Amino acid sequence: MIMEMKSSSAVDALASLAHENRLAIFRLLVQAGKAGLPAGAIAERLGIPNSSLSFHLAHLNRAGLVGQKRQGRSLIYTADYARMDALVGFLMENCCEAAACAPAADGDVSAPALRKGLTT
Amino acid sequence: MIMEMKSSSAVDALASLAHENRLAIFRLLVQAGKAGLPAGAIAERLGIPNSSLSFHLAHLNRAGLVGQKRQGRSLIYTADYARMDALVGFLMENCCEAAACAPAADGDVSAPALRKGLTT
DNA sequence: AGCTTATTTCGATGATCATGGAAATGAAGT
DNA sequence: ACTTCATTTCCATGATCATCGAAATAAGCT
Numbered sequence: 586m587i588m589e590m591k592s593s594s595a596v597d598a599l600a601s602l603a604h605e606n607r608l609a610i611f612r613l614l615v616q617a618g619k620a621g622l623p624a625g626a627i628a629e630r631l632g633i634p635n636s637s638l639s640f641h642l643a644h645l646n647r648a649g650l651v652g653q654k655r656q657g658r659s660l661i662y663t664a665d666y667a668r669m670d671a672l673v674g675f676l677m678e679n680c681c682e683a684a685a686c687a688p689a690a691d692g693d694v695s696a697p698a699l700r701k702g703l704t705t
Numbered sequence: 706m707i708m709e710m711k712s713s714s715a716v717d718a719l720a721s722l723a724h725e726n727r728l729a730i731f732r733l734l735v736q737a738g739k740a741g742l743p744a745g746a747i748a749e750r751l752g753i754p755n756s757s758l759s760f761h762l763a764h765l766n767r768a769g770l771v772g773q774k775r776q777g778r779s780l781i782y783t784a785d786y787a788r789m790d791a792l793v794g795f796l797m798e799n800c801c802e803a804a805a806c807a808p809a810a811d812g813d814v815s816a817p818a819l820r821k822g823l824t825t
Numbered sequence: 826a827g828c829t830t831a832t833t834t835c836g837a838t839g840a841t842c843a844t845g846g847a848a849a850t851g852a853a854g855t
Numbered sequence: 856a857c858t859t860c861a862t863t864t865c866c867a868t869g870a871t872c873a874t875c876g877a878a879a880t881a882a883g884c885t
Contacts, residue, residue, distance in 0.1 A: 596728055603719035603722075608715060615797060615799075623861085639863050640845095642862095658853060659862085660863095669797075675732075676732065756833075757874060758832090759834080777883075778883055779830095780833095
């Protein structure tokens with residue numbers, strides 16, 4: 586079962602993604618998979634000063650979008666996919682109760698397909 | 706085909722959703738379907754003063770998440786599902802290139818399913 | 826034209842957020 | 856205990872954002 590989400594925690598998650606650097610960090614972690622990446626590697630890959638990076642990682646972590654685990658002297662960060670799914674599910678909750686919602690062209694995979702994939 | 710998205714426009718979209726009132730507005734419009742809702746109905750349903758609502762609707766509109774059309778003397782707002790899909794697709798782009806990304810429990814529909822549904 | 830209703834713009838105020846260097850903390854290893 | 860390396864906290868500054876009443880705009884109706 587997918588975790589329920591309160592509106593305020595969805596706002597926190599969205600706010601944490603609504604920043605150029607944090608979005609880049611999150612996407613990098615999504616691509617890195619469950620192995621994740623140490624803070625230092627992220628700083629180097631994205632060219633962000635350590636103190637700023639730490640601030641942003643803490644932000645994403647507080648919002649629940651990234652996890653943290655220690656390995657040797659490094660802190661490894663990972664994207665939290667379940668949380669991401671919960672967020673998207675929350676956004677699309679009760680999609681189109683009134684009518685069909687796909688103004689999409691044929692062949693497009695749009696909101697209805699998305700909802701099906703996530704909430705069933 | 707799903708629209709490509711630049712990082713900066715994804716940030717705009719996320720920032721526009723990262724606010725309690727705007728998130729409520731967007732979700733209400735998602736539920737309203739393609740018929741949408743006039744500004745006045747939104748204000749009444751959510752108890753937001755007109756001037757504030759107008760500010761938030763403009764914000765969402767600038768970010769491309771809601772559309773606007775006139776009908777009589779009312780302005781009807783609608784959620785843009787395609788834009789939403791593009792945003793989610795952008796977040797999950799190249800998900801887990803390094804390894805499997807589902808730490809999810811059996812039965813959960815997680816990121817990999819999401820990606821499949823969106824990008825193929 | 827004049828009236829009514831729906832919605833937006835203006836504007837000032839208070840609040841929150843991002844930055845990055847320098848110093849502090851934490852964990853290993855010798 | 857000491858050194859080293861990785862990361863975080865502190866702090867002051869500048870910048871951006873949210874609020875909502877009142878006035879302005881825009882559209883339709885008679």
